[in-house]
Amino acid sequence: MYLLTVLGHRVLQTMATVVFVAVLIFALMHMLPGDPAQAMLGDRGTTEAIAQLHHELGLDRPIPVQFWEFLRRILTLNLGESVAMRIPVTLLIADRLPNTLLLTAMAGVLALLIAVPLAFLAALRQGGWADAIIRGFSQLSLSMPVFYVGLILLITLAAGLRWFPVGGIGSGFVEDLYYLFLPSLTLALSFSAILLRNLRSSLVEVLHAEFVSFATAKGLRRRVVLGRHVLRNASISTVTLLGLHTSSLVGGAVITETVFGIPGVGRLMVDSIFSRDYAVVQGLTMVLCVLVSVVLLAVDALQALLDPRIST
Amino acid sequence: MLAGTAVLLALLASAVVPQGIAPYPPDAFDYRALLQPPSLAHPFGTDNFGRDVLSRTIWAARIDLQIAIFGTLFPAVFGTIVGALIGYVGGLVDTLFRRLVDLLITIPFLVLVIAIVAALGPGLLNMYIAVSAVSWVFYARLMRSEIIAQKRRDYADAGRVMGYGSTRIIFRHLLPNAITPSIIYWMTDMALVILLGSSLGYLGLGAQPPTAEWGVLIADGRNFMTTAWWMSIFPGLAIVLAGIGFSLVGDGIAILLRRRT
Amino acid sequence: MSAPLLSIRNLTVRIGNITPVQDVSFDVGAGEVLGIVGESGSGKSLTLRAILRLLPDVAQTAGDILWQGRDLTTLAEPEMRALRGGEIAIVFQEPMTALNPVLTVGRQITESLTEHLGLRGRAARTRAAEVLDLVGIPDARRRLSSYPHEFSGGMRQRAMLGIALAAGPKLLLADEPTTALDVTIQDQILKLLLRLRQEMSMSVVLVTHDLGIVAETCDRVAVLYSGGMMETGSVETVLARPSHPYTLGLINSVPQAKNARQHLAAIPGMPPDPIDLPPGCRFAPRCALASLDCTREQPRLRALATDHATACIYPHSVVRGDLSFAS
Numbered sequence: 001m002y003l004l005t006v007l008g009h010r011v012l013q014t015m016a017t018v019v020f021v022a023v024l025i026f027a028l029m030h031m032l033p034g035d036p037a038q039a040m041l042g043d044r045g046t047t048e049a050i051a052q053l054h055h056e057l058g059l060d061r062p063i064p065v066q067f068w069e070f071l072r073r074i075l076t077l078n079l080g081e082s083v084a085m086r087i088p089v090t091l092l093i094a095d096r097l098p099n100t101l102l103l104t105a106m107a108g109v110l111a112l113l114i115a116v117p118l119a120f121l122a123a124l125r126q127g128g129w130a131d132a133i134i135r136g137f138s139q140l141s142l143s144m145p146v147f148y149v150g151l152i153l154l155i156t157l158a159a160g161l162r163w164f165p166v167g168g169i170g171s172g173f174v175e176d177l178y179y180l181f182l183p184s185l186t187l188a189l190s191f192s193a194i195l196l197r198n199l200r201s202s203l204v205e206v207l208h209a210e211f212v213s214f215a216t217a218k219g220l221r222r223r224v225v226l227g228r229h230v231l232r233n234a235s236i237s238t239v240t241l242l243g244l245h246t247s248s249l250v251g252g253a254v255i256t257e258t259v260f261g262i263p264g265v266g267r268l269m270v271d272s273i274f275s276r277d278y279a280v281v282q283g284l285t286m287v288l289c290v291l292v293s294v295v296l297l298a299v300d301a302l303q304a305l306l307d308p309r310i311s312t
Numbered sequence: 313m314l315a316g317t318a319v320l321l322a323l324l325a326s327a328v329v330p331q332g333i334a335p336y337p338p339d340a341f342d343y344r345a346l347l348q349p350p351s352l353a354h355p356f357g358t359d360n361f362g363r364d365v366l367s368r369t370i371w372a373a374r375i376d377l378q379i380a381i382f383g384t385l386f387p388a389v390f391g392t393i394v395g396a397l398i399g400y401v402g403g404l405v406d407t408l409f410r411r412l413v414d415l416l417i418t419i420p421f422l423v424l425v426i427a428i429v430a431a432l433g434p435g436l437l438n439m440y441i442a443v444s445a446v447s448w449v450f451y452a453r454l455m456r457s458e459i460i461a462q463k464r465r466d467y468a469d470a471g472r473v474m475g476y477g478s479t480r481i482i483f484r485h486l487l488p489n490a491i492t493p494s495i496i497y498w499m500t501d502m503a504l505v506i507l508l509g510s511s512l513g514y515l516g517l518g519a520q521p522p523t524a525e526w527g528v529l530i531a532d533g534r535n536f537m538t539t540a541w542w543m544s545i546f547p548g549l550a551i552v553l554a555g556i557g558f559s560l561v562g563d564g565i566a567i568l569l570r571r572r573t
Numbered sequence: 574m575s576a577p578l579l580s581i582r583n584l585t586v587r588i589g590n591i592t593p594v595q596d597v598s599f600d601v602g603a604g605e606v607l608g609i610v611g612e613s614g615s616g617k618s619l620t621l622r623a624i625l626r627l628l629p630d631v632a633q634t635a636g637d638i639l640w641q642g643r644d645l646t647t648l649a650e651p652e653m654r655a656l657r658g659g660e661i662a663i664v665f666q667e668p669m670t671a672l673n674p675v676l677t678v679g680r681q682i683t684e685s686l687t688e689h690l691g692l693r694g695r696a697a698r699t700r701a702a703e704v705l706d707l708v709g710i711p712d713a714r715r716r717l718s719s720y721p722h723e724f725s726g727g728m729r730q731r732a733m734l735g736i737a738l739a740a741g742p743k744l745l746l747a748d749e750p751t752t753a754l755d756v757t758i759q760d761q762i763l764k765l766l767l768r769l770r771q772e773m774s775m776s777v778v779l780v781t782h783d784l785g786i787v788a789e790t791c792d793r794v795a796v797l798y799s800g801g802m803m804e805t806g807s808v809e810t811v812l813a814r815p816s817h818p819y820t821l822g823l824i825n826s827v828p829q830a831k832n833a834r835q836h837l838a839a840i841p842g843m844p845p846d847p848i849d850l851p852p853g854c855r856f857a858p859r860c861a862l863a864s865l866d867c868t869r870e871q872p873r874l875r876a877l878a879t880d881h882a883t884a885c886i887y888p889h890s891v892v893r894g895d896l897s898f899a900s
Contacts, residue, residue: 013414020415028431143555145507147514148530148548151537155545159538210670217627218685218737219658228684232675244417251422255511269423270515273430285427289419296418308720309674 006310010300014293019071021289025282026070089283093265097287099169100264103180103187104253108242110188115195116238122196123203134196141193146252150186150259158182167261183260187252194245195238202237206230236307243299247292347540357542359532369547372524376554379436379509379518379525380502386444388498391451392491398452399459406456413453421446425508426517434517443505454497458490492569499562503555510551526551576642577602578776579624579661579744584636586619586628591847594619597636597802598874599795601744606770606777608787608808610823611797614844617780620797621746625657640744659689662737663746667753668729672721678705678732679717682739689740701739707772708735709765727758731765738769745769745777751786763790784823788812793880796820799844799855802874806881816877816888818860854884862887 122134141149158164164182206212207230215225254266261267265284272280304310348358356365398409428442506526512518513527521528526547533543577600586594594616601607611617623634624645638645640661645653657663665671673681682701686692692700698717705713708731716724724732730750738745747766751759767790770777779791787794787808794812795805796819804817815821822840842859845851851858853868860867866886874882885891 013418016411017415017418021419025427028428139556139559140552143503143507143552143559144548145511145514145527145551147511147527148544148551151530151534151544151548155537155541210665210667211673213627214663214665214671214733215673217625217657217663218688219654219656219740220684220688221654224684224688229673229676233673236675247418247420248422250420254420254422254426255515258515269426270517273426273517278430281427281430285423288423292418292420307675308677309722 006304007297007301010297014290014297017293018286018290021286022071025285026067089280092268092280093283093287096263096265096268099176099180099262100253100257100266102176103184103256103262103264104249106177106180106184107187107191107253107256108249110184111192111195112238112242114188115192115199118192119196119199119203120234122200123207126204126207135200138193138196138200141189142197144190146186146190146255147259149189150183150256153182153186154259169262180262183256183262186259187249187256190252191245191249194248195241198241199234199238202241203230203234206233206237209233232306236303239299239302239306243296243303246295246299250288250292347536349540350542356546357540359540359543360536365529365543365546368524368529369526369550372526372529372547373550373554375436375519375523375525376506376509376551379439380506380554380558382440383443383505383509384447384498384501386440387448388451388494388501390444391448392455392494394448395452395455396459396490399456400463402460409452409456413449416446416449422508422511425512426515429512429517434520436519439509439512439518443508447501447505450501451494451497454494455490458493462490492566495569496562496566499558499565503558503562506551506554506558578641579778580637580639581620581624582637582639584620584623584634584638586616586623587633587635588631593800593847594623595800596871596873597797597800599802599805601776601778602793603743604770604774604776605792606767606779606790608791608794609778609780609797610782610784610787610794612782612844614799614847615797616800617797618748621663621748621778621780624746625661625663626653627663655689658685658737658742659740660742661744661746662740662742663748664733664737664750666749668726668733669721671733672729672736674721677718677720678724678736679719681736682717685736685739704735704739705732707769708732708738709761710735726754727761730754730758730762734762734765734769738773738775741773743775745775747777747779749780749782752781752783759786766790784827796823799850800847801855801871802884803856804881804883804885805874806878810878810881814881816881816883816891817856817885818862818891819856821891822859854886862890 118134118137122131125131154167158167165179167179169176169179212225212229215229216222253264254269256262257264257266258270265288268280269284269288272278272284346358346362347360348354350357354364354366356369358364359368398406424446425439425442428445429438432438432441509518510525510527510530513525514531515527516531519525519528521532529547530544533540533545533547536543579601581600582598584594584597585592593614597616597620599607599609609617609620619628619632622628623632624638626634626645628634634646636646640656645656648656672678679698679701682704683692683697686697686700690700701717702713705716710716710728710731721729721732730753734750745766750766751762754762763786766777766779769775779786781787791808793805793807796803796811796817798819804811804815804820811820812824815824819840822838825838826840840859845855845858851868853870854860854863854872857863857867862885864887872884872886874884876882877888
């Protein structure tokens with residue numbers, strides 16, 4: 001059936017992406033000037049330590065063998081060990097990932113809550129002052145870097161008014177929601193600006209579609225036309241949009257975690273870069289890419305469910 | 313459009329002759345005036361080293377504008393040329409390219425750039441390399457679809473009617489029309505690159521302190537959020553202004569070029 | 574002839590500073606098929622949409638639209654809604670864009686049934702299947718759950734007709750229903766329209782640019798040019814004794830199958846730009862009979878005989894066979 005073909009295609013693509021990213025990271029590590037082991041150990045490296053690490057990392061073997069080892073290890077979910085903390089990377093990531101996922105999910109939901117109604121309002125009152133204000137807000141949001149929005153919210157709502165904590169994470173799900181509210185709002189504001197712009201124009205398109213005229217010509221009430229005919233088509237575009245921009249959501253999460261000091265994979269990434277903990281950086285990049293692929297897979301499935309043109 | 317040009321001109325002036333506009337040099341310490349709120353002498357206040365925030369913001373314009381230009385120049389030129397060739401040649405090259413694009417869009421842009429910068433080491437040059445290595449693909453994709461659309465349009469007529477020399481004629485006519493979306497995209501991309509560059513600067517992966525760059529300035533103020541909010545807020549406004557300026561100019565160019573065709 | 578069901582008098586539509594429909598008048602009687610024929614840009618589609626008040630807000634409508642004696646231009650919106658689909662239905666040219674791609678055909682029928690006839694659930698679905706059957710779609714019950722893209726072109730057009738006629742309207746406005754179809758399918762659809770007219774005791778206004786379709790399908794015809802009504806009357810009369818040079822031009826430009834050597838007689842020139850209309854009769858610049866009087870003022874439809882009106886001031890000079898535009 002069509003549906004399986006589409007999904008199957010996406011799964012294959014995910015696998016190809018993982019391999020591609022693996023190749024990329026491996027190439028980066030090994031084609032760079034200098035010695036990876038040296039770079040990893042930095043100042044901590046004595047000659048013996050470097051030689052030891054060389055052997056540990058298998059750097060004294062020929063390149064194809066190294067690459068094979070690299071792939072093999074990844075397939076068995078062994079992402080190596082963090083040089084700085086001496087614990088398996090997988091453990092490190094597993095500890096931080098749920099926080100990032102929660103943050104991203106909350107941000108996504110908030111963004112939809114902001115963008116969808118505003119897009120509808122702007123599209124229905126196209127050319128009016130509501131539309132102009134909404135588009136202006138969208139433009140403004142798009143021009144603001146995520147960390148700036150975060151800082152503003154921090155300064156005003158957290159530090160200033162003391163409505164929210166300044167950072168970190170709670171201990172328990174409900175408390176987490178409270179702690180993550182401001183960060184998700186930050187991310188959501190930026191993300192909703194992207195969604196808003198595209199959603200509005202696709203809504204305008206739908207509103208002017210011939211089938212909307214036809215539905216009106218049948219004598220249906222405006223509410224029915226909007227609710228049944230427009231909404232269903234619009235939700236398909238929304239899902240498509242979400243999929244398209246998922247990777248920017250993940251990118252934004254990385255920055256947001258840094259601003260708010262949230263122990264998630266984003267901050268882990270940045271910290272690892274500074275501590276030259278390449279094993280972690282490698283592993284994280286892989287995980288993030290796989291994550292995005294999975295989300296895209298879900299989006300494809302959702303689309304196929306909503307849009308009969310795909311699955312029949 | 314006019315507003316956008318005005319903004320951009322102001323930025324350009326700040327970048328080219330900061331000495332003329334900024335009241336103080338960017339690294340002038342004034343230990344007597346640490347963390348001063350905005351005043352007549354220091355309209356944007358001072359930072360924890362007594363440096364005038366307004367001046368630093370103005371001086372930073374030079375760096376950020378550089379980022380906008382260098383971060384987009386190579387990808388734009390290289391990407392457009394490659395995209396045009398791929399669109400024109402088609403075939404296996406095109407299929408390979410489309411696979412490449414599919415793979416690249418699943419990887420978060422920021423993560424990829426950070427990863428590359430991580431490998432190469434922090435700094436502006438490495439940031440340019442990292443950004444260029446990835447973003448040329450978007451220009452190429454845009455140009456490719458434009459060329460394909462143009463090819464479909466003129467090919468039948470021009471090819472048959474003019475016969476010999478049609479290839480050259482197609483290039484002379486295709487290219488000017490096909491390039492319009494790329495130019496508009498370049499404008500938006502410049503705004504995006506400033507955002508990216510300042511984000512990296514904020515993280516400490518782009519421009520390095522004490523260089524004045526808007527992201528770095530904001531990072532400088534991070535620890536003084538409650539006591540000296542002006543340190544972060546004002547440079548941020550500069551970023552927003554620059555972004556809006558580029559967007560407005562981009563929109564204006566879009567309207568102008570569309571009126572022509 | 575009994576009182577007409579639909580009576581349009583001096584309908585004018587203005588959008589911005591152009592007037593794509595000017596002073597259009599015609600009648601539609603019970604059970605008859607009226608063909609409105611004209612080129613693209615003649616304002617035919619706008620006229621139909623104006624009847625059901627489907628034009629965008631920027632369009633200003635003036636004139637009288639009387640449906641069974643009620644003035645549609647002043648009708649309150651809820652009553653207008655009941656009229657749309659309930660008493661007067663409209664179908665568009667391209668079924669692929671007129672039908673909602675993400676709703677089943679059955680759904681698109683039953684929502685009309687619910688709105689106008691109060692039918693729900695199984696009763697609605699049963700009636701919907703009957704409708705599909707009526708328009709000639711085989712396996713109707715099963716096809717209720719099909720989506721528009723699962724139908725072939727001709728079937729889609731039938732489905733659109735079914736959706737429009739589900740609530741049993743008395744008048745169908747068909748905006749070029751066969752233009753987007755193959756010639757063989759065109760024929761089927763036209764025959765379907767005639768059958769529906771019979772079985773549902775309905776009138777049809779058929780908008781087309783094809784005089785051949787008018788000749789085969791319609792009882793009466795109205796000729797539209799550049800937003801103005803040039804001639805109206807029964808099909809036999811108008812085609813045998815056209816009284817407007819434009820009508821004659823249209824007739825002459827239809828190739829006759831029997832005469833293989835015939836010159837294709839096109840009307841020289843192009844329809845005027847709506848922004849820059851010629852003074853007086855809009856057809857004057859292309860008309861072989863045009864005189865100075867023609868450019869003085871816009872001629873209005875005048876009755877020549879019981880059911881024959883023309884907007885030309887020299888109706889008797891237009892004699893078929895006598896006047897030709899081809900050299």
